[in-house]
Amino acid sequence: MKQLLVITALFLTTGVFAQTEKYTAAMKENIVAIETAFKNPSELLALSNKFERIALAEKTQWLPFYYASYCQVNYAFMQQEDKSKIDGLAEKATELINKADALQPKNSEISCIKSMIATSRLMVNPMERYMEYGPISQQNLEEAMQQDPTNPRPEMLIGQGLKYTPENFGGGCKPALEKLEASMKKFETFKPASELHPDWGKEYTQQLVDDCKK
Numbered sequence: 001m002k003q004l005l006v007i008t009a010l011f012l013t014t015g016v017f018a019q020t021e022k023y024t025a026a027m028k029e030n031i032v033a034i035e036t037a038f039k040n041p042s043e044l045l046a047l048s049n050k051f052e053r054i055a056l057a058e059k060t061q062w063l064p065f066y067y068a069s070y071c072q073v074n075y076a077f078m079q080q081e082d083k084s085k086i087d088g089l090a091e092k093a094t095e096l097i098n099k100a101d102a103l104q105p106k107n108s109e110i111s112c113i114k115s116m117i118a119t120s121r122l123m124v125n126p127m128e129r130y131m132e133y134g135p136i137s138q139q140n141l142e143e144a145m146q147q148d149p150t151n152p153r154p155e156m157l158i159g160q161g162l163k164y165t166p167e168n169f170g171g172g173c174k175p176a177l178e179k180l181e182a183s184m185k186k187f188e189t190f191k192p193a194s195e196l197h198p199d200w201g202k203e204y205t206q207q208l209v210d211d212c213k214k
Helices: 002-037 042-058 063-077 083-103 108-122 126-147 153-163 173-189 202-213
Strands: none
Touching: 002 042, 002 063, 042 063, 042 083, 063 083, 063 108, 083 108, 108 126, 108 153, 126 153, 153 173, 153 202, 173 202
16 A cells, blocks of 8 residues: 555656646746747747746746736837737736736736836827826836845836936936946846746846946
């Protein structure tokens, strides 16, 4: 009987391990593919769908939903020539990040994506939508900084927003640089919780810093 129990336990452990290995391999492959997908935006949607399929298969993992939303919202930002698509993409990104939030509440990385979604909606018509979506974006970044003060991405997103805000509205490179340099300082010491956790933005932040110093 003991031998049977040992064999059964070994079988179950091996099965779980194999499933974990498969999940990790699929996630790593798709995460690596995100970088090149920015050069061909339609690939971002394909990756979003891949991450969502992983999420639906795993059910308890928040990171696939996170990356699926991340791909959706970045694709939304790329629709400046046809802004009629943005709200639909933002809606899908919201649906995905809410599922991540349900599995991992009060998470700094998730709050960053929520801020990005609000900003994408704002960009459809900044003059008309700023009062609605500006505070939502800002609130999520403030929460992101509180949830994880070591995370460099909230200040990166604040700095990015300031850089592209007209100076007469309190933006420009001068206020942006302070936030971007603070973000870069955090990037120097930031360590993601695992090889699958978010670790994006350092090179882009450095580009923004360099642009502001020209």
